[in-house]
Amino acid sequence: MSLWRTHNTFPKTEHNARMRAAEAFEHETKLPGKRNGALGAIGLEVLRCLLRLRGRKDGRLDPTYQWIADKIHRSRSAVGEALDRLKACGFLDWIRRCVPIENAEPDEQQSEQIANAFILLQPPTVRECVRRMLRKPSEFVRAVAEKLARQKKLDTATVDDVIAEVQSPELRAILARVRASVDSANPPSGHTEAL
Numbered sequence: 001m002s003l004w005r006t007h008n009t010f011p012k013t014e015h016n017a018r019m020r021a022a023e024a025f026e027h028e029t030k031l032p033g034k035r036n037g038a039l040g041a042i043g044l045e046v047l048r049c050l051l052r053l054r055g056r057k058d059g060r061l062d063p064t065y066q067w068i069a070d071k072i073h074r075s076r077s078a079v080g081e082a083l084d085r086l087k088a089c090g091f092l093d094w095i096r097r098c099v100p101i102e103n104a105e106p107d108e109q110q111s112e113q114i115a116n117a118f119i120l121l122q123p124p125t126v127r128e129c130v131r132r133m134l135r136k137p138s139e140f141v142r143a144v145a146e147k148l149a150r151q152k153k154l155d156t157a158t159v160d161d162v163i164a165e166v167q168s169p170e171l172r173a174i175l176a177r178v179r180a181s182v183d184s185a186n187p188p189s190g191h192t193e194a195l
Contacts, residue, residue, distance in 0.1 A: 003095070007119045008059030015051050017133040021126045022047055022091060038089050043082040045072045047091060050118060061118040062097075090123035 010018075026044055030037035039047070049072050054061045063071075069079045086092040094116040104110050122130060154162075159179055166172045 003119050004055070004059035004061060004117070006059075007121060008054045008061050009057070013134060014130065017130045018120075018122065018126075019048055019051060020133060021122075021129040024129060025089070025123075025126055039085055039091070040082060042072075042074055042078050043085045045074070046079055046082040047086055050092070050120065054120065061120070062115045063118075064115045067115075090121055091126070093119045093121055095119070 022039065022044060026037040026039045028037070029039070035041075036043075046068060049068055050061060050063075053063060065076050065079050065083070069076045072079070074082075083092065083094075087094070096116055097114050098111040099114055100111050101109060163172055163175045163179065166175060
């Protein structure tokens with residue numbers, strides 16, 4: 001599933017940063033005198049479990065509620081509530097999936113639900129926190145750096161370098177002919193004919 005590859009595949013360093021950012025989010029949303037913040041202790045356990053479970057290559061993440069509950073030693077209802085909190089805070093989403101029931105009679109149920117496909121997300125504030133933890137440049141800084149690199153490359157490039165970077169073979173051939181005609185019209189200094 002493309003959503004798994006898009007959202008659930010990331011390096012282990014980001015895995016750790018996402019968990020630390022979720023813990024920071026939980027701490028920041030905890031009100032004085034309350035036991036839990038927006039995610040809750042069980043929410044953090046569920047998120048940690050899902051982060052560890054995700055497929056490293058394909059991002060696959062489709063455990064059942066009961067499997068998660070057994071893994072973290074909590075009740076199925078506590079896991080369901082924790083998943084709802086994670087979704088409400090923007091850390092998680094899922095797609096409900098069904099499969100057809102084989103040989104079902106016309107007046108019987110035609111499909112049954114299978115395990116949800118979970119998608120790991122990051123709220124904007126958490127995404128920024130993860131970026132800082134990984135010391136990655138922001139999109140703006142990256143765009144400016146790329147623009148400066150392109151400008152520096154253009155400043156030091158020769159005409160042949162510029163022609164070689166042209167994607168279209170036809171346009172590259174035209175530019176090479178124009179360069180050759182300009183070079184033949186303007187011989188290099190020291191080779192000018194005496195007047």
